[in-house]
Amino acid sequence: MRLPSRASLQTRLRDAAFLLREAGYWLGSLGILVAGLVLLPFIALGVGLYAVPGLLEVLDRLAARAQGRAAGFAAAVVPFERRRLSGRYSFAQLAALLSAPESKRDLSWLLFHSAFALLAGILALVLPLGSVLYIAAAPFWPLFPPESPLELTIAIRSWGDAVLTMLLGAAYGVAAWILLPWMARRISEGTLAILSPRRYADLSQRISELSAARASALTAHAAELRRIERELHDGAQNRLVGVVMMLGLAQRAAETDPAAAVPFIGRAQDAASEALAGLRAAVHDIYPPVLDELGLGGAASALTSRSPIPCSLDVHGLERAPAAVESAAYFVLAEALTNAAKHSDASRIDVVLHTESTPREDVLVIQVNDDGRGGARVGPVDAAEGSGTGLAGIARRAAAFGGRLVLASPAGGPTKVRVELPCAF
Incomplete structure (x- = not known):
C-alpha cells in the first residue's frame, strides 16, 4: 500500500483550510440573510427601502471577498470588475438596484453559502480529527476501569472493540481524504459560477459602458471645440484685429509724419506677441508639449x-x-x-x-x-x-x-x- 505523498497531504490541508475559512464566514452570510428576511415586510411597505442600500453594500462586499477567496483557491481570474455601491438613491433607483442582475447573483450566492458552507466546514474539521482520535485513542482502552470504559462511538471493553473503533477511524480518514477536495472544489466552483455573470450579460454590460463612454466622449469633444473657438475668438482673434488696426494707423501716420508711426508699430508688435501667446496657450490646452x-x-x-x-x-x-x-x-x-x-x-x-x-x-x-x-x-x-x-x-x-x-x-x-x-x- 503506497502512503500519501507530501504534496497530497499539503493539498488536503489546503482544502481543509479553505473549507474552515468559508465556515468562519458563514456567520456573516447567515446574519445578512436573517437581516434581509426581517427587512422584507418593511420593504413591501416602502419604509424598508431606506435600509436596502446599506444591506446590499454589505452583501456586495461579502460576496466580493468570497469571490476573491474562491478565485485564489481555484487559481482562477475574475475577468470583470464588481460594482461599487455608494451614495443615496431614489425609490426608482432602489427598485432597479434590487432587480439588478448583480443583486440577484449576490442573493443566490448568499443562499448557497448559508446552506452549505457550515456543513462543509464541520465535515472538514470532524472527519480528520475523528480519524486521528479513534486510531490514536482506541489502543489505550486497557487504561480505563471496567466500570467506566473508553467510549467513542462504542464502549471499548476488548481488543475487538478497539480494532473496530480503529477501523471506523480509518474509514473517517478515507472519507476525509476523498471528500475534502471534492467539497472544496464544489464550494469554490459554485461561488465563482454563481457570482460570475453570464457571457451575454457581460457583453451587454460592456456595450452599455462603451455606449455611455462614446456619448461622453462626443459631448466632451463638442465642448472642447466650443472652448477652443471661444478662446481663439476672444483672445488671439481680437489681438490680431488689433494688430491690423495698429498697422493701418501706422501706415496712415507714416504718410504724413513717419515718426508718429513708431508708437503704432510698437503697439502692433505687442498685440502680435500677445496673440502668439494666446495661440500657444490654445495649443497647450489641446495637447501639452511637455508630455512628449x-x-x-x-x-x-x-x-x-x-x-x-x-x-x-x-x-x-x-x-x-x-x-x-x-x-x-x-x-x-x-x-x-x-x-x-x-x-x-x-x-x-x-x-x-x-x-x-x-x-x-x-x-x-x-x-x-x-x-x-x-x-x-x-x-x-x-x-x-x-x-x-x-x-x-x-x-x-x-x-x-x-x-x-x-x-x-x-x-x-x-x-x-x-x-x-x-x-x-
Missing part, C-alpha cells in the same frame, strides 16, 4: 512644482499610456490641483500616479489627497461653459474614456480624489 518631452511623470512634476500649496509626488508604478489618456490625466491633475488651491485651505497635497493591471485592461490612476476643510461635491456641468470646470469637468473627462471619478470629502476633511482612466478605451 518629459512624459506624464515629468509633466506631473512640473505641475506640482508650480502649485502654491506644498505637494508631494509619487509616480512609482506608473507606466506609459496612450497619448490621449496621458493628456486627459494631465488635465485632470491640473484641474484637481487648481481646485485644491482655490477651495481647500489645505497645507499639503499628496499626488500619486500609478498604473493598475486588471484582467480586462490597464488603468491609469490619479490620486490627489489634501488635508483641507473637505466638503467638496461634484456639481452639475454647465453646458454653456463647455466641458465644465472643477470636479464636474474632471468627472466628464474621465467618463469620456470609460473611467470614473471617486470622491471622498467629508466635512472637515481630508479630501481624496481618485480618477481611473482605462488605457484600452
